[in-house]
Amino acid sequence: MNENLSADRPTFVTHLECSMTGERYEADQLHNLSRVGRPLLVRYDLDGVGAAVSRDQLAARETDLWRWRELLPVRHTRDIVSLGEIETPLIPIAKSGGANVLVKDEGRLPTGSFKARGLVMAVAMAKELGVTRIAMPTNGNAGAALAAYATRCGIETIVFCPEDTPEINVREIQAQGARVWRVNGLIDDCGAIVGKGAAEGRWFDFSTLKEPYRIEGKKTMGLELAAQLGWRLPKAIFYPTGGGTGLIGMWKAFDELERLGWIGSERPRMYAVQASGCAPIVRAFEAGEEHAERWEDAHTVAAGIRVPRAVGDFLILRAVRESGGKALGVGDPAILAAVDDCARRDGLLLCPEGGATLAAYKQALRDGEVDEDEEVVLFNCATGLKYPMPEAPNWLDRHGAIDFDQL
Amino acid sequence: MNENLSADRPTFVTHLECSMTGERYEADQLHNLSRVGRPLLVRYDLDGVGAAVSRDQLAARETDLWRWRELLPVRHTRDIVSLGEIETPLIPIAKSGGANVLVKDEGRLPTGSFKARGLVMAVAMAKELGVTRIAMPTNGNAGAALAAYATRCGIETIVFCPEDTPEINVREIQAQGARVWRVNGLIDDCGAIVGKGAAEGRWFDFSTLKEPYRIEGKKTMGLELAAQLGWRLPKAIFYPTGGGTGLIGMWKAFDELERLGWIGSERPRMYAVQASGCAPIVRAFEAGEEHAERWEDAHTVAAGIRVPRAVGDFLILRAVRESGGKALGVGDPAILAAVDDCARRDGLLLCPEGGATLAAYKQALRDGEVDEDEEVVLFNCATGLKYPMPEAPNWLDRHGAIDFDQL
Structure with missing residues (x-):
């Protein structure tokens, strides 16, 4: 079986920093945006990474996303959540x-969708840091990925979608165990609702770039x-x-x-x-x-x-x-x-x-x-x-005379 | 890039045989069912395979379907058709x-769908053996895979679906360049139409197990x-x-x-x-x-x-x-x-x-x-x-008072 999911490996996160001001934030704590309201970036001890693993060693591992563990924030193997994050062709x-x-x-x-990459990491970190309830605004695919991973590790999720989010996404989010709401607005309107609830301490805010992982x-x-x-x-x-x-x-x-x-x-x-x-x-x-x-x-x-x-x-x-x-x-x-x-x-x-x-x-x-x-x-x-595809209108009556030249 | 698609490798097909009678058929020729109307099975020189490649060598290759070349019928690298047949998790x-x-x-x-595995091989062999027009009955997914691969290598396809085939499949088949017909019947009714056209020499019959690959x-x-x-x-x-x-x-x-x-x-x-x-x-x-x-x-x-x-x-x-x-x-x-x-x-x-x-x-x-x-x-x-999923009925008015306890 896949060793990337089971082998204990050293991790190298040193701290987080504000992408705007460079201000330093502690690792291993819950964060949303920085003090100036901008995304936080995760920083690594890259010398340590280079000493721990080589390109050839990486090449010998299974090719899924978790082979990059030394360059990812998840500290403990037990916090890895996975639904099979293969290397895409x-x-x-x-x-x-x-x-x-x-x-x-x-x-x-x-x-x-590629949303799985971001959400598998963010959910694993939420699990590692003890989050039990997450809310998110989504145009569809991010909500589906969040629902799947959070469900898988027992975290409760509430998802808000703009009213014209594709029907399949809304249903998929619900099927995968989240509570989902359609909102008469756009994604930033949904984000405002999530932000309000987060400010009241009702849930952790998983909006794009509002958590660092x-x-x-x-x-x-x-x-x-x-x-x-x-x-x-x-x-x-x-x-x-x-x-x-x-x-x-x-x-x-x-x-x-x-x-x-x-x-x-x-x-x-x-x-x-x-x-x-x-x-x-x-x-x-x-x-x-x-x-x-x-x-x-x-x-x-x-x-x-x-x-x-x-x-x-x-x-x-x-x-x-x-x-x-x-x-x-x-x-x-x-x-x-x-x-x-x-x-x-x-x-x-x-x-x-x-x-x-x-x-x-x-x-x-x-x-x-x-x-x-x-x-x-x-x-x-x-x-x-x-996504919707054009209609395919051709019908054939098997009891009728079939004109093979017209097929 | 993926060597499985580009490296010339020896192939080991010796012949085909009837799955019912064991009667032998030549390799490298077009075949449908055997003389007694049963599927043909491809046979390999397994001693040759064992001498050419080891488990360890296989393990070192990219993990997609084409790593198994020595155990597959496609003779020439140029006939490989591919849309990224990854190893599934x-x-x-x-x-x-x-x-x-x-x-x-x-x-x-x-x-x-898994239909891609069968159809990528069958289409590659059809290409290798000079087929230019293929017809197939399908409940949906096989037709989609056929359409994609045949389109990719310039083979014309006509696909027949039972009338209650999921709409998404019918549209997908058409979108990927095939001509698709809905038929008032089941898959064997569609198969009968394909068989009739094949008997008239209009196309090659790609029904399940009616071609060997x-x-x-x-x-x-x-x-x-x-x-x-x-x-x-x-x-x-x-x-x-x-x-x-x-x-x-x-x-x-x-x-x-x-x-x-x-x-x-x-x-x-x-x-x-x-x-x-x-x-x-x-x-x-x-x-x-x-x-x-x-x-x-x-x-x-x-x-x-x-x-x-x-x-x-x-x-x-x-x-x-x-x-x-x-x-x-x-x-x-x-x-x-x-x-x-x-x-x-x-x-x-x-x-x-x-x-x-x-x-x-x-x-x-x-x-x-x-x-x-x-x-x-x-x-x-x-x-x-x-496939259809249950409806997700929740609506939220962003202009109204939101009762966060109810979300």
């Missing part, structure tokens, strides 16, 4: 993308990518950006890997992809701002990136700029066309947010922003099966 | 199952299980049985592994699980018959095992009997209760067919057929996300 999409385009298919994770789970996307490509990175990454935890997490992962001497100083250009109907990061990027204002009247088919305001906005913008990448907006028609094209030609059904990355890549190609010779990774953040 | 379900119950979560495969793909469930458990097998396997390809395939895999000296002679008891509303194998098992008559008026929520007649019936019954297992029927209420229980307590959303295996296991436990100390593997054959 890199799938070429030569016809709809191009010869050098790989899709990292995050839909293969538990509960069908989801980012550590999402970081594994960057760690995996480096390992899968033989300890190098692609030229560009197109990442669907709502709260941006994954983009921030990968950027942090690359930094940790370089300090360990496991990769060099080269970085992919990071493209933060948003929908034109909800593009606060794109607007801030283009205006040269450090923070992004709330996007009013947000709307897009890609519900997962319908996030009007991101508490980690400055971290997203910083990573994008440092990398030489951009924030790009794509319209719903281009998103749906990309989903259709990839399924119809490469046999890979993307979620709309994954489709957005393909649409953005094609746009970047047309604009000369990327070259078709460059190796590029697109993130398909969830299984396409959770 | 074994997930404990201590609360709803018991301390020794593992679920092999096949929903993580491409197109969200799906079973070789499904066989990898058994190979993986042995490797994951450290080259031993569980005490019992509960397998949702429609056409039974996977059960037959695993039984064949265990035999090949023993002849290679990689496992011993011990076998799991194989439990073929069917729905009470469509249980031809259970009826034949209990009557001591070698073949199973067609089940009339088949109905069950578990559409994937609504198969009134299986062409490999005698192979299923033989494996079940040789193993000391049984064929077990479970009712729809027990299936739905098992799905609910596993999600609500272990955070794992099973498909109805997977729920059937959990329900059958609980029944076998009550009947003293299995002991709770025995290690058992249940097969969850598809992601639970493809």
Whole structure:
């Protein structure tokens, strides 16, 4: 069986620090945001990590998320929660993308989305730190992942969804043992309810980046990518950006890997992809701002990136700029066309947010922003099966005369 | 990148043989059923395999399905089709199952079901042997897998579904580039249409077990299980049985592994699980018959095992009997209760067919057929996300007064 889940291993968290001010916070205590209201980042004794484990030793382990234990915050094997966090495959999409385009298919994770990475870590840490009740606002997939992992280790969960969250997500959250409420508003309206209850001491607030460990789970996307490509990175990454935890997490992962001497100083250009109907990061990027204002009247088919305001906005913008990448907006028609094209030609059904990355890549190609010779990774953040597909209208009467030429 | 997809490796297919008469058929030619209308089985030079590769060498490869190349029929690396056929995780379900119950979560495969294993192999072989047009009857998931892989390598596909096939499956098949028809009948009615067209030379017939290679793909469930458990097998396997390809395939895999000296002679008891509303194998098992008559008026929520007649019936019954297992029927209420229980307590959303295996296991436990100390593997054959879930009715007005005690 999988040793990653059972072998006791040393851990190397030294402290946490405010992503804005650098102020230091103790490890092994419950935290939400820093004193100035910004995300906390987990810091490690990387010399210790390097002395404890080598790239070759890591390569010899099972490939799931828990092989990265030395670079993760969970201290005790007993606190690991798992539903099988496999390493997600890199799938070429030569016809709809191009010869050098790989899709990292995050839909293969538990509960069908990359949210599992962040939530498995945050729930394990909540368990380790004695939390018994969690609330969260969600556009769908994060709530499903939270419900599954919290249920699995006996933590009570209450989840709030915007009213137009896909029906399948709401039902999935409930089926997996959480109490779920639809709210007439957007995700930040749901977040306000969670925040109010947390202030009253009713539950622990699990909103994106408002606890420090989801980012550590999402970081594994960057760690995996480096390992899968033989300890190098692609030229560009197109990442669907709502709260941006994954983009921030990968950027942090690359930094940790370089300090360990496991990769060099080269970085992919990071493209933060948003929908034109909800593009606060794109607007801030283009205006040269450090923070992004709330996007009013947000709307897009890609519900997962319908996030009007991101508490980690400055971290997203910083990573994008440092990398030489951009924030790009794509319209719903281009998103749906990309989903259709990839399924119809490469046999890979993307979620709309994954489709957005393909649409953005094609746009970047047309604009000369990327070259078709460059190796590029697109993130398909969830299984396409959770989303509406066009009707299939053909009916055949088996009792009638079948015209085989028409089939 | 994954060497399993790119490294040239020797292959060891010697011939095919009729599963009923043992009559020999040439390899590297197109085949459907044998002269007596029964499935063909692929035979290998196992001495050659044993000389070419060791268990340790296999363990060092990437863990996806293609690591088993020496035991698979695809001759040329160029004919490999892939959408990322990862090794599926074994997930404990201590609360709803018991301390020794593992679920092999096949929903993580491409197109969200174990059908990907069979179809990736059958499509690769069709490509290798020059097929350009394929037709298939399907209750849903097999058609989705066929569409994805055939689309990916440019083979045309026409798929026929019973009228009450889940809507999501029909749409998924179409989205992935196949032409799909709903038919007013059951899967064998759809099969008759496919057979008629095949007889007219319009397409190649990809019905379950009517071409020899799906079973070789499904066989990898058994190979993986042995490797994951450290080259031993569980005490019992509960397998949702429609056409039974996977059960037959695993039984064949265990035999090949023993002849290679990689496992011993011990076998799991194989439990073929069917729905009470469509249980031809259970009826034949209990009557001591070698073949199973067609089940009339088949109905069950578990559409994937609504198969009134299986062409490999005698192979299923033989494996079940040789193993000391049984064929077990479970009712729809027990299936739905098992799905609910596993999600609500272990955070794992099973498909109805997977729920059937959990329900059958609980029944076998009550009947003293299995002991709770025995290690058992249940097969969850598809992601639970493809199936209806109960409504989640709670609404909250963010403009109103929120009663936090009621949340």
